[in-house]
Amino acid sequence: MSVTKAxxxxxxxxxxxxxxxxxxxxxxxxxVLIILPQxxxxxxxxxxxxxxxxxxxxxxxxxxxxxxxxxxGAPGADSSYNVVDLGVFxxxxxxxxxxxxxxxxxxxxxxxxxxxxxxxxxxxALVLLLIIPYWINEILRAFAFRIIFGETGLINEMMLxxxxxxxxxxxxxxxxxxxxxxxYAYILLMIFPIYNVIESLDRNQIxxxxxxxxxWARIHxxxxxxxxxxxxxxxxxxxxxxxAGALAAPQILGGPSSLWFTxxxxxxxxxxxxxxxxxxxxxxxxxxxxxxxLSMMRLFKVKMGDIGK
Amino acid sequence: MKSxxxxxxxxxxxxxxxxxxxxxxxxxxxxxxAFNSPSFPKMTxxxxxxxxxxxxxxxxxxxxxxxxxxxxxxxxxxxxSVTMGLAGALILTQIWPRLRATYYTIVIAPILxxxxxxxxxxxxxxxxxxxxxxxxxxxxxxxGIFLTILGQSTFIASYCMLVFIARLQRFxxxxxxxxxxxxxxxxxxxxxxxxxxxxxxxxxxxxxxxLASFENYNxxxxxxxxxxxLTIELAQKVRYGINPSISALAFIxxxxxxxxALAHEMYRRKQQLALANGAPVSAVTGKGFQLPKxxxxxxxxxxxxxxxxxxxxxxxYAQVHSPQQCILDVxxxxxxxxxxxxxxxxxxxxxxxxxxxxxxxxxAPSSNQAIESLAKVLLVAYSRLKTLKIMHLMVPPLFRKxxxxxxxxxxxxxxxxxxx
Numbered sequence: 001m002s003v004t005k006a007x008x009x010x011x012x013x014x015x016x017x018x019x020x021x022x023x024x025x026x027x028x029x030x031x032v033l034i035i036l037p038q039x040x041x042x043x044x045x046x047x048x049x050x051x052x053x054x055x056x057x058x059x060x061x062x063x064x065x066x067x068x069x070x071x072x073g074a075p076g077a078d079s080s081y082n083v084v085d086l087g088v089f090x091x092x093x094x095x096x097x098x099x100x101x102x103x104x105x106x107x108x109x110x111x112x113x114x115x116x117x118x119x120x121x122x123x124x125a126l127v128l129l130l131i132i133p134y135w136i137n138e139i140l141r142a143f144a145f146r147i148i149f150g151e152t153g154l155i156n157e158m159m160l161x162x163x164x165x166x167x168x169x170x171x172x173x174x175x176x177x178x179x180x181x182x183x184y185a186y187i188l189l190m191i192f193p194i195y196n197v198i199e200s201l202d203r204n205q206i207x208x209x210x211x212x213x214x215x216w217a218r219i220h221x222x223x224x225x226x227x228x229x230x231x232x233x234x235x236x237x238x239x240x241x242x243x244a245g246a247l248a249a250p251q252i253l254g255g256p257s258s259l260w261f262t263x264x265x266x267x268x269x270x271x272x273x274x275x276x277x278x279x280x281x282x283x284x285x286x287x288x289x290x291x292x293x294l295s296m297m298r299l300f301k302v303k304m305g306d307i308g309k
Numbered sequence: 310m311k312s313x314x315x316x317x318x319x320x321x322x323x324x325x326x327x328x329x330x331x332x333x334x335x336x337x338x339x340x341x342x343a344f345n346s347p348s349f350p351k352m353t354x355x356x357x358x359x360x361x362x363x364x365x366x367x368x369x370x371x372x373x374x375x376x377x378x379x380x381x382x383x384x385x386x387x388x389x390s391v392t393m394g395l396a397g398a399l400i401l402t403q404i405w406p407r408l409r410a411t412y413y414t415i416v417i418a419p420i421l422x423x424x425x426x427x428x429x430x431x432x433x434x435x436x437x438x439x440x441x442x443x444x445x446x447x448x449x450x451x452x453g454i455f456l457t458i459l460g461q462s463t464f465i466a467s468y469c470m471l472v473f474i475a476r477l478q479r480f481x482x483x484x485x486x487x488x489x490x491x492x493x494x495x496x497x498x499x500x501x502x503x504x505x506x507x508x509x510x511x512x513x514x515x516x517x518x519x520l521a522s523f524e525n526y527n528x529x530x531x532x533x534x535x536x537x538x539l540t541i542e543l544a545q546k547v548r549y550g551i552n553p554s555i556s557a558l559a560f561i562x563x564x565x566x567x568x569x570a571l572a573h574e575m576y577r578r579k580q581q582l583a584l585a586n587g588a589p590v591s592a593v594t595g596k597g598f599q600l601p602k603x604x605x606x607x608x609x610x611x612x613x614x615x616x617x618x619x620x621x622x623x624x625x626y627a628q629v630h631s632p633q634q635c636i637l638d639v640x641x642x643x644x645x646x647x648x649x650x651x652x653x654x655x656x657x658x659x660x661x662x663x664x665x666x667x668x669x670x671x672x673a674p675s676s677n678q679a680i681e682s683l684a685k686v687l688l689v690a691y692s693r694l695k696t697l698k699i700m701h702l703m704v705p706p707l708f709r710k711x712x713x714x715x716x717x718x719x720x721x722x723x724x725x726x727x728x729x
Binding site: 006010013014015017018019021022023025026028029030033034035036037038040041044106109110113124126128129130131132133135136137138139140141142143144145146147148152154184187216237238241242244245246247248251252262265266269275278279282283285286289290293 | 317321324325328329331332333334335336338339342349392393396397399400403405412415416418419420421422423424425426427429430431432433434437459462463466494495496499520523524525526527530531539540543544547548551555556558559562563566567570574
């Protein structure tokens with residue numbers, strides 16, 4: 001079998017010490033940090049919520065209790081489905097899709113513009129300006145939006161002074177602040193994949209399309225967007241996953257009546273103290289997001305290898 | 310054609326302004342609130358220029374502690390994730406082609422897995438290892454710093470790996486082979502050939518890893534234990550009552566970022582300029598320091614100097630400036646305003662009372678007239694409704710409810726008509 005040969009070759013090439021070190025580092029990362037914790041969480045989510053002394057005891061058996069709870073609600077509840085948690089779950093996913101689309105619409109033009117202008121000082125300054133907000137702490141970015149959208153925030157005060165409104169509008173309750181903040185948080189992750197792809201697009205293609213009389217919109221629809229598809233889907237994937245899994249922005253900017261699914265998970269861990277249930281909810285979130293992303297990638301015929309370019 | 314171009318240009322300009330307004334506006338607003346005196350961070354109304362929030366920040370024990378923890382965690386994460394990322398990238402170039410796609414998917418996955426999930430899985434996994442090994446609940450496996458470094462490194466290593474892959478694509482394997490042919494050991498070849506080539510990538514990966522670790526919240530919030538990082542402290546402060554000292558911190562971070570970005574830009578610009586002028590590369594990377602030349606055609610450098618001067622003069626001004634008088638004035642003004650408002654409300658109430666009394670006197674004679682005109686309106690409506698009623702018989706039962714309301718109204722109108 002060629003496995004032994006491959007291993008032999010590998011050590012031949014890297015030497016014993018370096019080769020084993022590389023293997024050890026990758027093993028530690030892939031197995032101990034990535035795979036085992038996920039499996040452990042999966043296993044944990046099928047267990048009863050027990051006090052530490054009873055763990056491993058006779059009561060420590062597998063159960064579907066927590067998944068049932070998510071779908072059906074607490075036993076003996078009024079409605080036959082867990083309307084609250086499922087509602088939050090659905091709303092989170094919908095909002096994540098909404099934020100992703102919004103981000104794509106906002107970011108596509110700027111990515112195109114930056115990629116197609118000649119690399120002058122102006123474009124570089126713009127790129128610099130793009131990166132700076134990304135270096136600021138996520139919490140602080142959310143905080144900034146709270147200052148702007150708060151009841152005595154900038155927008156309300158300005159509109160009151162201009163006489164546009166009589167009473168302050170509660171942007172926080174209406175979730176405007178939340179969507180603005182979430183969209184803001186991941187702009188860069190949408191721009192750069194698209195930018196990278198469009199940058200490699202031959203300008204001649206656009207010129208050719210223009211010479212043949214294609215309109216401005218048609219050039220984008222038929223030439224640029226098909227070419228930029230890997231970048232677009234890569235950006236959308238990242239933004240969607242991060243938005244659905246966001247915790248900071250919903251905690252700070254979310255209205256009192258609207259929860260994010262991650263907040264429910266957080267509550268089971270920190271306030272509810274029911275870790276297995278939190279783990280089960282986290283698994284559901286992870287699996288759903290992965291399924292959505294994979295089906296989207298299949299739909300738009302994009303490969304996994306395109307992500308992260 | 311030309312008019313369309315102009316239109317597009319205007320559209321583009323407006324879009325750019327809006328976009329960067331959205332991007333930078335919040336940061337600007339937040340920075341400004343750091344200098345305003347109200348104890349809730351706001352920009353309007355502007356009250357007094359004050360530097361006291363920086364004082365509050367500097368004396369905040371929890372924030373300082375958070376910064377300390379963040380630095381420790383950041384250092385650990387940088388070391389761990391740069392090592393793992395580099396190893397991961399090197400293995401990727403050598404791995405059996407059939408395994409390659411699977412391997413790539415696994416190591417890239419942590420970027421896509423929600424941070425919350427990573428934090429939870431790390432916490433659960435090490436907790437169970439701890440139970441399995443029979444350690445007490447305060448062993449190092451439960452230590453917040455240990456867990457946070459592991460949790461963060463899981464996905465930050467993927468970022469690092471992407472940086473390394475990009476660099477490795479330009480690496481000439483022939484170089485290593487030549488070194489090996491000439492009798493270098495594998496470790497020597499690695500140290501003398503590959504590492505120097507990867508050095509810039511290692512630098513940028515380290516910076517990236519540190520920044521990512523410093524600002525991470527989602528993963529850390531599950532793993533920090535007794536060692537809250539700066540981000541965790543900030544989140545708690547923001548969630549439970551905010552004051553402008555957070556804006557002050559934000560301002561400092563923004564200023565540092567701007568500073569770093571400009572310095573980096575200046576350095577690169579300098580290199581480019583020198584290269585364009587035909588200088589050899591060695592002269593560029595050397596640390597020659599010529600002031601007049603280095604400013605020439607280098608807007609980043611000029612901005613940097615202006616920024617530095619601005620910072621120095623601000624710090625100087627902060628020592629001298631005392632907002633006490635202004636704050637007192639504003640407080641006095643506010644008191645007067647409140648009193649005025651109270652007076653106004655009292656006056657309004659009195660007026661309303663008077664009005665009511667007058668109306669009650671007037672009300673008696675005019676009420677008949679009002680009822681008559683109302684009845685007239687209703688009568689017209691009634692006659693129209695009668696014709697409608699026939700039509701309603703044809704409406705499907707779905708609209709029965711609407712029909713009923715209309716009928717009720719019609720009856721009401723008829724009733725009123727009869728009364729008059």
